Amino acid sequence: GAVVSQHPSWVICKSGTSVKIECRSLDFQATTMFWYRQFPKQSLMLMATSNEGSKATYEQGVEKDKFLINHASLTLSTLTVTSAHPEDSSFYICSARGPQASTDTQYFGPGTRLTVL
């Protein structure tokens, strides 16, 4: 139980285009989802926290207009990287927690590798 999926697993796009990444909780309702960014050989950096039906809370230094997060349902959150540039290339990971899964535990998706040319 407590499975989280992400799609796509990897994406290559041209500079200036937008990319959408989906995060789904497959077997539980995720009241809260988290988006992380991970640089090579580094730890996870929290970008934002989203609660179903409300606006995401962004961490300091994260541009909310560049990284649009939508949590429209209890099983789906999306991260849209707008006007992507090469410096946005990274590994993006989502996680979810919810009342039906262990509420103190975050369950992670497999991640999405974004390359911006």
Add this chain to the structure above:
Amino acid sequence: AQTVTQSQPEMSVQEAETVTLSCTYDTSENNYYLFWYKQPPSRQMILVIRQEAYKQQNATENRFSVNFQKAAKSFSLKISDSQLGDTAMYFCAFFTTSGTYKYIFGTGTRLKVLA
């Protein structure tokens, strides 16, 4: 603010041997949770073990166990009978129920199991 420190950037262990990964944290909270996550080369974060701070008994999951020392704010992970599949990055994480449900991660320890 809470902090999590993993002082061993890299470690190696022979297959079938035992290895201990260190983690210390700082908090003024009394109720919290601690986790070890494993990130293999596939980069999927996998929960290894969790510990509730109010429980004195150390958590155990098969070959994985923790040494939780609340007063010392220490949370080490012991891997027994190491297997090649244990090769991964290991992250220690802290979570408090009185906060905003954000995890605080350590910088990670890269473990390599040698054949």
